[in-house]
Amino acid sequence: MSITYLEAIREAQAKLLRDDKRVFIYGQDVGGTFGGAFKATKGLAKEFPGRVLNTPISEDAMVGTAIGAALEGMRPIVEMQFADFSSIALNQILNNAGTHYWRTNISVPITIRLPSGGTKGSGPFHSQSMESLYAHYPGLIVMTPATVEDAYTMLIDAVAIDDPVVYCEHKYLYYHLKADDLPSEGMPIGRARIARAGRDLTIVSYSAMLQESLIAAEEIAKEGFEIEVIDLRTVKPLDTAAVLASVARTGRLLAVGESFPWGGATAEVIARVTTEGFHLLDAAPARINAKDTPIPYHPNLWSTHRPSSKVIAAKARQLLRE
Amino acid sequence: MLQTARPKKKKAPTNAPVHEKYVEAFRWMLLARTFEEKLASMYRGGRITGGVYVGKGQEAISVACGIFLQKGDVFAPLIRDQAGRSAFGEPLVDVARTYLGTRTGPMRGRDGNIHRGKPRDGQLAMISHLGAMISVLVGSLMAKRGQGEKNFVGLTTIGEGGMQTGASHEGLNIAAVEHVPLVVVATNNHYAYSTPNDREFACASLVDRARGYGFEGYELDGTDLAQCLDVIGTAVKRARAGRPPQLVVASVLRLAGHGEHDDFSYVPKEIYGESFAYDCVQRAQEFIKERELVDSATLQAWREDAVRQVDEAFAMAQKEPTPKGEEEDWCAISTRGLLDHPEEQE
Structure with a gap:
């Protein structure tokens, strides 16, 4: 099934x-x-x-x-x-x-x-x-x-x-x-999930951007880096503890969301990690969002407006070099 | 079907039987007027924070909105509904508590003045955004019907200003689509804050909209308690009996500012000569005297009783504790385990 x-x-x-x-x-x-x-x-x-x-x-x-x-x-x-x-x-x-x-x-x-x-x-x-x-x-x-x-x-x-x-x-x-099948029980609401375990960089994401982040992580694994991908599941409440625990393991943070860039879920993730876990970071954190324009119609424009696995991988590589 | 009650002249003494609730309704009007005069004086004396919004001139309409409702009915009042809220059973002390923001009031200092209610008692708590409560009431009535309740009705009030919002349009339309037992009482008090009717709407009368929405519609002179009781009482009965939703459009003049901060100097003096500018409390009192419903000693005793009730309500509320920021439970959801960022709440 x-x-x-x-x-x-x-x-x-x-x-x-x-x-x-x-x-x-x-x-x-x-x-x-x-x-x-x-x-x-x-x-x-x-x-x-x-x-x-x-x-x-x-x-x-x-x-x-x-x-x-x-x-x-x-x-x-x-x-x-x-x-x-x-x-x-x-x-x-x-x-x-x-x-x-x-x-x-x-x-x-x-x-x-x-x-x-x-x-x-x-x-x-x-x-x-x-x-x-x-x-x-x-x-x-x-x-x-x-x-x-x-x-x-x-x-x-x-x-x-x-x-x-x-x-x-x-x-x-x-x-x-x-x-394949539907579960009879899920994880508790409010708890983030480690979608992919890693040690070199934490990508925090949710919704469709999780799938793009996972593709990016697999791509980079070929280059010898293991990226941890966190699925927030709920952006509110935001599981700050899970994010901090992951950053404690990796020392690097990239937050990825599809909504517009001003403020928002990714900015909140960065704000919480830098205010509560600054000492955990080995490099400045980064985030990726859609562009600060309305969402375009033509697929060529849309695929550039929206964060893609390619853009996420490029940003991840940059963070891994720092 | 459009039923239109023609406005009567100011004084039309007849021998027609007096509405059985006339005297009771008058006492609620008197209580509301007395209470709000006290509120206004406290506001001027700096004893109330925020604002004070009174229903002066609209007590007859408001009381008729509350007085026919029973246990199991739902009332979604708005800004100028002190008389109706009291008639439906809101204790006066809860109003005093809300204006003073005490922890003991229904809103516990978290919201104030007219933004109050007890949804479990069928008193919905309005938000400031006009028209928003119409669809909320529709949902409550649908749920009651779905749960097998019988013989209930919902009543909500709005002004001619609030009738112009998108939410009002959506709410009225969905009420008719869902065919819920609803009465909407729209009071045209001729001013949306400072804006007169000619900048608010362009139809001849708002009651014309009843037909457009699939409501049954009525117009009435809101300065006349007898008409208010007749027409709104009938509308409540018809809604309860399963007729389509009912729209009552009442005409009055707001005899105060939008709030007590407003001196309403933008209202031209000539308008006070219009028949809709008559004071409904004064008019009811004249009618009671004319028809000798009670003697003047009794009227005086009622006035004194109203003053006593108001004083007692404030005396009690003033003794009660006000909230403290450092002791407040800063949690906007009931599922405490899902509170975001709990470390900040500690």
Whole structure:
């Protein structure tokens, strides 16, 4: 049996609907016989009548509705058609869901699925990675699964968590990534994973950039260096201890993310290591992000805008020489 | 179906039966007015931090929003809803606690003034971003229906200013699509902060939007408590009975600033001659006298009782502890094991 990252997301939702009557899915085109723009809810409306509901094109109201339902004991999953459109719902996510527990002592258990990241030809408005923006605000958990197994177990965890979860699933991984089977249990949320053990340099990454980093690490292994690759799994909470432990072994740090360069997850990793583990570093840390422009349409431009295994390998070589 | 209640003239004494909740509603209005006068005076005396936002002139509409709601209903009030919040069961001391920011209040000093609520008691806590609470209420009502609850209704309030946001549009539309038992009471108090109606919207009346959204719509004179009780009471009944969502558009003049920091000098004097500028509390009091619903000694006793309740609420809240930064639990999520960067929290 072979299962893709996208199928894992569908299977997780099927399991959640089967096991927990509080769960329902709310989003554009998720219901009926259509099953979502990417088919992440294919067949679920038929299998679970009345619990997989199409909505108007109203991102703000989709999330608002989910918040209200969660306050009454439900566990809604909101599917944004693309992460980019969640900007319309920023107010509900950041100001309503994100502040609610702090203000009222009552948590808002909603899960917002964001089909994130770039794919060829998708352009400025269907390619964004918004994890850094959501992580900046208090009150939210931000998940960035990079493997089929994590896509499955972390979505199940997201719904179980009593707080609002922004679940960033990467569209590039939907069909590219396959696993033999789905796990019955995953690693605890909030813990990073050593995706590849090494001793010469730590690459900290997440989501689709983990896969690019692993390719880069294999490339450089041919040159005699062993790179340790850390998969953050959640950018918030950020597993600082795991990152510091790895840097303690390697003395060198490269943080790689697909979101825009100003601030964000990679900057946070660098800031934490330099403030809390400066003595561990043998060289200045580095980071790689997408370019500080909107995401381009043409594949030639897009493949340069987005960090690639080639760019990561080049930066890693530079760090290893220092 | 568009039902329009024509505004009545200021004084139209009839022998029509008085609404059974008229006198009770008036007492809540009196309490809200008395409480907010105290708030304003404390603000001017520097005893309240942040801002004070009163509902002067809107008490009749607000009380009608709260007085028909029952246990199991959900109320999402907004800025000028002291009367309705009280009528729905919010203890006055919790309002005092929130304005003073005590640790004992529902918001524990973490949020203040009108941004308060107890969601477990059906009182949603508004955020400042207008229109955001409409869809939240829709979700609560969908969940209740899904869980098999019966005979419940949700009511939310908004102003003509808030009606112009994208969130309001999305919320109203999704309410009709989901066919939830919802009443939206929109008060046109003629000013969005300082901006008059002609820079806010261009339709003849906001009630015209009811048809566009698939709501049933009503207009009313918000200075007249009798109309407020009739029309909003009917809307609540119809929503409870499974009719489409209800939109009530009330017309009044905001008889105070946007907040107490605002002297509302931008409101031209002539406007106070308009029928919608009448003070609803004064009008209700005149009606009570005219129809001899109670004698003047009783009216006086009610005023004194309102003052006593307000004084007691503040006296209690003032004795209670305020929060301290160094003792605060700086944790914005309930899943403590997932707190980011826990070493900084120690």
